[in-house]
Amino acid sequence: MSRYPHPDLNTLPQDIRARILEVQEKSGFIPNVFLAFARRPAEWRAFFAYHDALMLKEEGSLTKGEREMIVTTTSAANQCLYCVVAHGAILRIYEKKPFIADQVAVNWRKADISPRERAMLEFAMKVCLNSQAVEPADIDALHAHGFDDEDAWDIAAITAFFGLSNRMASFAGMQPNPEFYLMGRVPREKKQCQ
Structure with a gap:
C-alpha cells in the first residue's frame, strides 16, 4: 500500500483521529492519504489546513468541480496515480460527468470541457510545467x-x-483506495420510497 x-x-492525536473518522463516516472509507500523512501529525495538520483553504473556500469564481479538474489534470502531468484516481473520482461526482476525469487526465486539450475550463487548464499546466515563464x-x-x-x-x-x-x-508509493475507481462512473441507485 505504501513504503x-x-x-x-x-494512536493518533485526537484532532487528527476525529477528522479521519468524520471523513470515513461521510465517504464510507478512509482515503489512504489521510493515514499516510498522519505518521507526522504536525505535517498532517499543515497539509490539510492548506488543502482545505484552497479546496473548500467559498470565495472566488472557481467551482469545486473546476478545482478538482485542475488537480486531476496537473496530477496526470506529474504522473501521480493516487491523485489522478482519487481527485478524478471527486471530479466525476462534482461535475456529474462519468468520462470527464479520464478525458482531462489523458488529454485535457481534447476533453469535452468549456472554453473557460480550457483557459483555466492552459494556465494551470503552464504553472505546473513552466511556472517561471508565466507572464x-x-x-x-x-x-x-x-x-x-x-x-x-x-x-x-x-x-x-x-x-x-x-x-x-x-x-x-501511496496507492488509491479501490473505492475511488468506481465513484461517479455509474449513477447511484435511487432509493425506493416505501
Whole structure:
C-alpha cells in the first residue's frame, strides 16, 4: 500500500483521529492519504489546513468541480496515480460527468470541457510545467474568460500545492483506495420510497 506503514488510527492525536473518522463516516472509507500523512501529525495538520483553504473556500469564481479538474489534470502531468484516481473520482461526482476525469487526465486539450475550463487548464499546466515563464499575457487570457487576479492565484496555488502532494504520494508509493475507481462512473441507485 505504501513504503511507510500507516499508523494505527487509535494512536493518533485526537484532532487528527476525529477528522479521519468524520471523513470515513461521510465517504464510507478512509482515503489512504489521510493515514499516510498522519505518521507526522504536525505535517498532517499543515497539509490539510492548506488543502482545505484552497479546496473548500467559498470565495472566488472557481467551482469545486473546476478545482478538482485542475488537480486531476496537473496530477496526470506529474504522473501521480493516487491523485489522478482519487481527485478524478471527486471530479466525476462534482461535475456529474462519468468520462470527464479520464478525458482531462489523458488529454485535457481534447476533453469535452468549456472554453473557460480550457483557459483555466492552459494556465494551470503552464504553472505546473513552466511556472517561471508565466507572464502578463497568461493572466490576460484568464481575464478574457471571466477569471480575476484572485482566481489566477487560486489556480496557481492549487497547482503548486498538488505538485507537492503528487511528489509525496509518488515517493511514498501511496496507492488509491479501490473505492475511488468506481465513484461517479455509474449513477447511484435511487432509493425506493416505501
